[in-house]
Amino acid sequence: MKIGITCYPTYGGSGVVATELGIELAARGHDIHFITYSPPFRLTGREANIHFHEVAVSNYPLFEHPPYDLALATRMAEVAEFYSLDLLHVHYAIPHSVSALLARQMLASRGHLLPFITTLHGTDITLVGIDRSYLPITKFGIEQSDGVTAISSYLRERTREAFGVQSEIEVIRNFVNCDVYVRKPDLVSAMRPRFANPDERLLVHLSNFRPVKRIQDVVEVFARVNRSVPARLMLIGDGPERSDAEYLAREHNIQDRIHFVGKQDNVNELLPLADLMLMPSEMESFGLAALEAMACSVPTIGTRVGGVPELIEDGHNGLLFEVGDIDAMSAASIALLSDEEWLRAMARAARKTAQDHFCSSRVIPIYEDYYDRVIART
Numbered sequence: 496m497k498i499g500i501t502c503y504p505t506y507g508g509s510g511v512v513a514t515e516l517g518i519e520l521a522a523r524g525h526d527i528h529f530i531t532y533s534p535p536f537r538l539t540g541r542e543a544n545i546h547f548h549e550v551a552v553s554n555y556p557l558f559e560h561p562p563y564d565l566a567l568a569t570r571m572a573e574v575a576e577f578y579s580l581d582l583l584h585v586h587y588a589i590p591h592s593v594s595a596l597l598a599r600q601m602l603a604s605r606g607h608l609l610p611f612i613t614t615l616h617g618t619d620i621t622l623v624g625i626d627r628s629y630l631p632i633t634k635f636g637i638e639q640s641d642g643v644t645a646i647s648s649y650l651r652e653r654t655r656e657a658f659g660v661q662s663e664i665e666v667i668r669n670f671v672n673c674d675v676y677v678r679k680p681d682l683v684s685a686m687r688p689r690f691a692n693p694d695e696r697l698l699v700h701l702s703n704f705r706p707v708k709r710i711q712d713v714v715e716v717f718a719r720v721n722r723s724v725p726a727r728l729m730l731i732g733d734g735p736e737r738s739d740a741e742y743l744a745r746e747h748n749i750q751d752r753i754h755f756v757g758k759q760d761n762v763n764e765l766l767p768l769a770d771l772m773l774m775p776s777e778m779e780s781f782g783l784a785a786l787e788a789m790a791c792s793v794p795t796i797g798t799r800v801g802g803v804p805e806l807i808e809d810g811h812n813g814l815l816f817e818v819g820d821i822d823a824m825s826a827a828s829i830a831l832l833s834d835e836e837w838l839r840a841m842a843r844a845a846r847k848t849a850q851d852h853f854c855s856s857r858v859i860p861i862y863e864d865y866y867d868r869v870i871a872r873t
């Protein structure tokens with residue numbers, strides 16, 4: 496198949512899923528065309544069967560807000576025509592589904608068929624999408640899509656409730672490449688000493704440091720853990736809450752125990768170094784960072800929100816708490832990190848969950864099957 500993929504190419508779960516999906520599909524022989532304003536950050540540019548088409552937005556002085564959505568629609572239509580795309584797959588509804596709709600209409604007027612699929616990721620529905628200024632057009636974009644997928648059952652139900660969308664929404668959960676995201680003992684032995692001493696535990700958090708991730712809770716939990724168990728914290732990513740986290744670390748005088756490693760491409764090399772992942776988010780429609788950690792045999796202490804319980808089974812492959820319950824999360828982290836056998840059992844269960852249910856080898860064929868069905872009915 497020839498597939499166009501559009502996403503936010505920056506540091507964020509939806510862009511990661513879209514990019515990894517493109518990489519996996521290309522490895523299975525499909526021709527993948529990314530259509531975005533810059534190359535998705537996890538692409539190396541050396542992958543076979545992957546093409547990148549930049550969306551350039553002209554910045555005429557009259558435009559206080561350059562119309563990216565229109566430039567995107569134009570580029571989508573051009574690429575689809577020049578490369579005979581079979582379908583477009585857009586990740587994150589706003590504004591991508593509306594641009595795809597325009598591209599489909601432009602091509603239809605010239606007798607070309609271009610079905611498009613929208614994948615809903617979370618904040619496009621739970622935050623941005625329900626803002627009154629975007630709701631009607633987001634709902635329209637979803638309803639006009641030839642296929643709609645959601646990354647969890649939670650998000651499907653939330654979309655139905657919040658938008659009153661009646662059309663079919665297929666749940667296709669996020670995935671991870673279990674051969675790439677895996678704990679390799681040699682690599683761990685070589686790299687872990689850079690981040691923690693042998694007698695110390697290493698905790699990790701990975702996000703875009705937005706308020707929804709509650710980075711302050713990560714630092715608060717770590718501060719309490721560090722009082723009972725010698726430990727270090729690795730913070731992967733960057734974003735608006737970073738300086739608050741740095742300030743809080745100084746207040747607790749634990750700044751020397753925290754590694755702010757910033758945005759990293761190869762998180763598969765860093766995650767396996769850790770003993771425990773902290774994900775105290777206010778909301779997660781799925782929680783991709785937790786899945787990536789789980790595949791690396793790192794269990795998560797997280798919050799019972801959104802789609803997280805569809806990934807983490809409390810007490811089996813991780814532990815779930817109410818949002819903001821720092822005391823309970825700290826106590827559980829200390830208990831788990833102090834009990835080697837329990838920690839190992841949970842690490843094994845985390846890896847097994849990733850392997851049994853969320854490996855790309857299982858999920859990508861589900862996408863392929865869905866593409867076939869959408870193309871067949873349009």
Ligand code: GMT
Nearest residue numbers: 507508509616617778779780781782783
């Ligand atoms: O969580 C973010 O701030 C980023 C956001 C995105 O769209 O990039 O993440 C959403 O999509 C991820 C990939 O499907 C999910 O794993 C996240 O749970 C989801 N975030 C929220 O629902 C808050």
